[in-house]
Each structure stands twice: as C-alpha cells, then as structure tokens.
Amino acid sequence: xxxxxxxxxxxxxxxxxxxxxxxxxxxxxxxxxxxxxxxxxxxxxxxxxxxxxxxxxxxxxxxxxxxxxxxxxxxxxxxxxxxxxxxxxxxxxxxxxxxxxxxxxxxxxxxxxxxxxxxxxxxxxxxxxxxxxxxxxxxxxxxxxxxxxxxxxxxxxxxxxxxxxxxxxxxxxxxxxxxxxxxxxxxxxxxxxxxxxxxxxxxxxxxxxxxxxxxxxxxxxxxxxxxxxxxxxxxxxxxxxxxxxxxxxxxxxxxxxxxxxxxxxxxxxxxxxxxxxxxxxxxxxxxxxxxxxxxxxxxxxxxxxxxxxxxxxxxxxxxxxxxxxxxxxxxxxxxxxxxxxxxxxxxxxxxxxxxxxxxxxxxxxxxxxxxxxxxxxxxxxxxxxxxxxxxxxxxxxxxxxxxxxxxxxxxxxxxxxxxxxxxxxxxxxxxxxxxxxxxxxxxxxxxxxxxxxxxxxxxxxxxxxxxxxxxx
Numbered sequence: 001x002x003x004x005x006x007x008x009x010x011x012x013x014x015x016x017x018x019x020x021x022x023x024x025x026x027x028x029x030x031x032x033x034x035x036x037x038x039x040x041x042x043x044x045x046x047x048x049x050x051x052x053x054x055x056x057x058x059x060x061x062x063x064x065x066x067x068x069x070x071x072x073x074x075x076x077x078x079x080x081x082x083x084x085x086x087x088x089x090x091x092x093x094x095x096x097x098x099x100x101x102x103x104x105x106x107x108x109x110x111x112x113x114x115x116x117x118x119x120x121x122x123x124x125x126x127x128x129x130x131x132x133x134x135x136x137x138x139x140x141x142x143x144x145x146x147x148x149x150x151x152x153x154x155x156x157x158x159x160x161x162x163x164x165x166x167x168x169x170x171x172x173x174x175x176x177x178x179x180x181x182x183x184x185x186x187x188x189x190x191x192x193x194x195x196x197x198x199x200x201x202x203x204x205x206x207x208x209x210x211x212x213x214x215x216x217x218x219x220x221x222x223x224x225x226x227x228x229x230x231x232x233x234x235x236x237x238x239x240x241x242x243x244x245x246x247x248x249x250x251x252x253x254x255x256x257x258x259x260x261x262x263x264x265x266x267x268x269x270x271x272x273x274x275x276x277x278x279x280x281x282x283x284x285x286x287x288x289x290x291x292x293x294x295x296x297x298x299x300x301x302x303x304x305x306x307x308x309x310x311x312x313x314x315x316x317x318x319x320x321x322x323x324x325x326x327x328x329x330x331x332x333x334x335x336x337x338x339x340x341x342x343x344x345x346x347x348x349x350x351x352x353x354x355x356x357x358x359x360x361x362x363x364x365x366x367x368x369x370x371x372x373x374x375x376x377x378x379x380x381x382x383x384x385x386x387x388x389x390x391x392x393x394x395x396x397x398x399x400x401x402x403x404x405x406x407x408x409x410x411x412x413x414x415x416x417x418x419x420x421x422x423x424x425x426x427x428x429x430x431x432x433x434x435x436x437x438x439x440x441x442x443x444x445x446x447x448x449x450x451x452x453x454x455x456x457x458x459x460x461x462x463x464x465x466x467x468x469x470x471x472x
Contacts, residue, residue: 010179015186015187019108021165021167022107022133025130025135026133029089030086037079037082040126040130040158041079045076049068051067051147052064052068054147055119058147059115059116061297066241066244073405074411074413077411078124085431085432091435097444098445102439103435104435104437106434107187107188109125109134109137109188109189109191110136110183111139112193113138113144114144115143115144117244122152124413126169128430128433128434129168131434135169136168139179140172141194152169181201181205184205190202191210192209192211193212193413200422210433211424213417214363214364214417215367216251216335217367217368217369218252218253219249219371220252220370221253221262222255222372222373225258227265230252230372231266235270238317242339247415248398249397249398252341254343255351272310272314272316272319272320278308282304286308292337301319304340318340319341321343323343335364349378357387365387365388366418366420367388368390368401369392369397379391387420389420402428410427411428415429
C-alpha cells in the first residue's frame with residue numbers, strides 16, 4: 001500500500017481518511033466482511049425502488065422498473081457467489097504442491113462510476129471491496145453525481161449502524177477530470193467502469209487498474225435455431241432499461257436460409273423493421289455530427305421513431321435496421337445504447353463468424369457475443385473462432401454476461417475484455433480481483449521427478465533438431 005501524508009487538499013484528504021478506515025478493516029475476519037457485504041446487498045434490495053427513481057430523475061436514461069429488477073437481482077446473485085468466497089486468511093491449500101495461499105487487502109480502491117448504472121457500480125463495488133477488507137473512494141460521472149453521492153451516503157449510514165468505519169466508503173461530491181486523475185494516482189487500485197477515455201486514463205494513471213472494453217454484443221442464429229425464442233431474447237435485452245447495458249445485443253446475424261423467417265419472428269416480438277428511407281432518417285438523428293445523440297440514447301422506441309419520422313403504427317417498441325457492412329462508414333455496426341439492432345444476412349455459418357469478427361474489429365472487441373444453434377459442434381466452433389471473452393448460448397447476452405440465476409457466469413458490474421478490448425482481465429472482474437495474495441511455499445518431500453522422455457516425449461529421439469546452434 002502506498003505511503004501517504006496528510007494534506008489540506010480534497011482528494012489526498014479523502015484517500016488518507018479511506019486509508020485510516022481500511023487499516024481498521026484489515027483486522028476483520030471472513031465472516032465479519034461477509035456480513036458487512038451482505039448488509040450492503042440487503043440494503044440494495046430494500047432501497048432498489050428509491051434508488052431507481054433517483055437515478056432516473058437525474059440521468060433520464062432507461063426506465064425505473066428495469067433498474068429496480070436489476071439491482072435487487074444482482075444483490076441476491078452476488079450474495080450467492082459470496083457463499084463460497086474466501087478472501088481473508090488462508091483462502092486456498094494445495095497439499096500436493098505444499099502450497100498455501102493467503103488473502104490480503106489491496107488498500108484504497110478508486111472506483112470510477114458511469115452515468116448509465118451508478119447504483120450498481122456503487123453497491124457492487126462496495127461489496128467487492130469490503131469482502132477484500134478495502135476502502136473505496138467513488139468518482140461519479142458529472143451527470144450522475146447527485147444520485148451517486150446519495151447512495152454512497154446511505155451506505156455510509158449503514159456502516160455507522162454496523163459500528164464499522166464509515167470512511168470505508170467515500171465519494172467525490174463535485175467531480176472533475178482533474179480530481180479523478182488525482183484520485184487514481186493516489187489510490188492502490190483503480191476499477192474503471194465507463195467509456196474508452198476513462199479506461200485509458202485509468203491504465204495511464206500509474207496505479208494498477210482494471211478497466212472494461214466497449215460493449216457491442218452480436219448474436220448469431222443459424223437454421224437450427226428456434227427463431228421465436230431468438231427474437232424474444234433479443235427483444236428482452238432491448239427492453240431491459242432501454243438497452244442501457246453494455247451487454248445489450250446491438251446486432252444480430254442470421255443465416256440466409258432462415259433470414260426472412262427471422263424477420264417475421266422479430267416483428268412478432270415487437271420490432272419495427274426500418275425501410276431503407278427510414279434507416280437513413282434514423283441514421284441522421286441517432287448519429288448527430290458523427291456521434292451518438294445524447295438526447296436519444298436509452299430512450300423509448302417512440303421517442304427515437306418520432307425524431308426520425310418513423311410511424312410505429314402497431315406499438316412496436318424496438319427497431320431493426322438491415323445492415324451489410326461494418327466500420328466508420330456503417331455507424332449502425334457500432335454500440336448504439338438504444339433500442340436499435342443492426343441485422344445482417346450471412347451466407348452460411350462461416351460467413352456469420354466473419355461478420356461477428358468484422359463488427360467487433362470496429363467496435364466491441366473482446367466483450368461478448370451470442371449464438372442460437374441446436375448444433376453443439378457449431379457452438380464450439382463459434383466460440384473458438386470469435387474474439388470475445390463471453391459467448392452466450394441460447395439466451396440473451398444481457399442474461400448471461402454479468403451473472404444471474406440462469407447462468408454460471410460470476411456476478412459482476414465490470415466485464416473485462418482481454419487484450420482484444422485493451423484490458424488486462426479476460427474475465428468478469430469480481431471479489432477475487434480486490435485482494436492481494438501471499439503464497440506460502442514449503443518443500444515438497446520426496447518429489448517425483450519425471451524422465452526427459454515423460455516430459456518432452458518424442459522430441460528426445462530427434463537429436464538433429466537440437467545440434468549445431470553454436471555455429472550460427
């Protein structure tokens with residue numbers, strides 16, 4: 001942990017306060033931290049509705065009902081994951097290798113909070129940090145600073161009632177880029193949730209950091225898929241907080257043999273399939289000046305359609321645009337943060353894989369994709385051939401990626417995207433990323449040492465491969 005001295009400026013004072021609280025928490029045992037984290041999770045369940053109303057009132061993004069469901073579900077699933085979690089003292093023993101692993105705190109965590117899901121980033125980040133006996137200082141997005149600060153204040157009150165140092169959780173109340181940079185520089189660990197510039201700043205801060213890559217999930221359906229199920233799953237993602245999550249399907253790829261049937265299924269699931277003229281009008285309003293229009297993201301389909309002059313005569317609540325390319329010249333191929341899905345026709349399954357990789361080469365590399373197929377060989381070939389950390393099979397990426405009741409994926413609010421997405425983590429960032437580990441290595445008594453033949457196989461019988469190198 002970093003050496004710190006008291007100063008009179010805001011950010012160093014917050015870090016010093018957090019560090020002092022963390023030193024107290026460092027003495028807690030496993031069940032103490034599990035109880036504190038559980039109390040935060042249960043408070044999130046109890047306060048989910050009020051937090052959702054507050055976040056929506058400030059950000060005007062998404063919808064309240066989805067936020068309530070997401071918070072209450074994630075708190076419960078996270079506690080399920082915590083039941084077997086070990087973060088304190090001896091967390092792992094390998095008798096065969098005479099190894100013992102001990103979990104220790106990282107110290108003070110700088111948590112960067114986005115405008116899209118501030119409530120989730122705060123309470124999940126707080127739970128993970130406290131499971132590791134750490135303190136956290138939150139840096140809110142300016143457009144969500146009020147709700148972020150309020151939620152942190154409620155969690156601090158909970159800590160006070162638990163007779164736990166309140167300063168384990170602190171918040172910058174008037175955030176700025178300079179303050180965030182100062183916080184990242186002074187913390188022991190940075191967990192950055194947000195856009196690419198924020199993540200890049202985190203990695204450039206000089207402090208160990210976990211960042212996330214851009215979302216832009218793509219789902220593939222082949223001719224063996226249940227197309228009504230495919231349409232229902234993709235529609236559910238669009239309706240979940242009006243596509244606010246990074247795991248929302250932004251594109252779908254359907255093989256040509258069932259493409260027209262898929263369009264019919266999408267329409268039955270409430271989609272409006274845009275004409276070419278409607279697509280151009282939608283492009284002009286959704287991508288104002290080449291960038292996503294902040295006034296239209298995470299808004300109901302009716303709001304988007306009205307802006308584009310599209311008539312949703314049958315009450316459709318999400319939009320499809322047929323697309324053929326990807327890259328800057330095809331903005332619908334990128335992440336849209338809106339209930340708009342780009343639909344691609346693939347000339348066979350291999351072409352579908354190529355389309356997914358092409359889309360992700362432009363936007364969303366490493367994040368996730370989905371596949372609907374009754375052919376397990378295809379499922380595995382798809383997983384082997386796509387450049388993503390997560391492949392959701394037979395269900396919406398929003399239901400699979402970040403954990404839930406219908407998936408074995410660990411619950412997270414931070415989805416690492418591997419080197420494809422410019423991240424160090426190629427997995428979901430969870431409680432285990434909030435601890436340091438010490439390895440205790442004792443001698444292995446009477447070790448069994450294999451022969452060279454057992455280790456290197458037939459290579460030991462190919463001497464010509466390994467002579468003459470000294471003459472080079």
